[in-house]
Amino acid sequence: MTSAAQGEATPEFVRWTIAQPCPLREESNWRDPEQTERLLRPVREVGEARRQGRAFQGVVFQDAPSMRKPLDAVCGFIIEQSLAYFGGEERVASQCDRCPANALARDHSSPLAGCYGMFYLADAGLILSQIERLVACRSGNLEPTARFEKTQPAWYGLWISTPWCKAQIQELLAIFDAVFAETPHAAPGLAQFLLGLRVSQEIGAPMYARLLPAGTRLPHAWKIGSHCKRCKASRPLRDPQCKVCGLRGDVCEGRTRKVHGSRPHYPLVRQLGAAQVQALTDAYWATQVRHEKNIPRKAE
Secondary structure: OOOOOOOEEEEEEEEEEEOOOOOHHHHOOOOOOOHHHHHHHHHHHHHHHHHOOOOOOEEOOOOOOOOOOOOOOOOOHHHHHHHHHOHHHEEEEHHHHOOOOOHOOOOOOOOOEEEEEEEOOOOOHHHHHHHHHHHHHHHHHHHHHOOOOOOOHHHHHHHOOOOOOOHHHHHHHHHHHHHHHOOOOOOOOHHHHEEEEEEEHHHHOOOEEEEEEEEOOOOOOOEEEEEEOOOEEEEOOOOEOOOOOOEEEOOOEEEOOOOOOOOOEEHHHHHHHHHHHHHHHHHHHHHHHHHOOOOOOOOO
């Protein structure tokens, strides 16, 4: 996670992926949302950078380089090197262009590797109360196949067992469409999750999701507290039974993980040397200045 400062609490978040067999991830666990994100992150970044104008002369900039930014603070990666594992950018583009699971290409957020995503709870209390109310209102009319595991709060039961069946996907769409309509900014990334659900439903490919517990950001790591192995809710190690899902035993100890950080972006001076980075940024800004000069100005 990168949204919290050092020592600050990080929220619960959900990773998801549409499990479509794909040559780009055939050597990984393509059903696992976290494994998919780790593998395809450079592919996604190339697509987003090309759309946003951050790709230049075979290099992706993490941010458009400031004319005053020190060279050692200019971060990015070399496209050819990062995509060599996948057979190069042309092969990647040909696979993603025709992939029915490329959900995020449909809303133009990323033309490449749009088969996975995440959303997090910026306002956990609000979202959990909304889910509780919506699930309670709808539960009486649900067929058994559309039901989720019972937990208190109901939020945790949605993620215990995936992939979801068609009836459960339809129910998730109804619940989260309502949540998004009421509070669109309380869960960043939720719109893309809804798009993923719709594409999964449309093409008949299973969608897997994983709830990751809340944690704390450390200097170079991310610490997750002890939690229930089944529902992922926070749970003290000594508790004999989870108060959320009722599971006895099976408490996961707190652990420390590597932070997402800026991967796959690293200081370009380490990859290209100071002279080449200087020439690259100068050329980038020269093209930006020429582009701005060619933009017609409105008559005053």
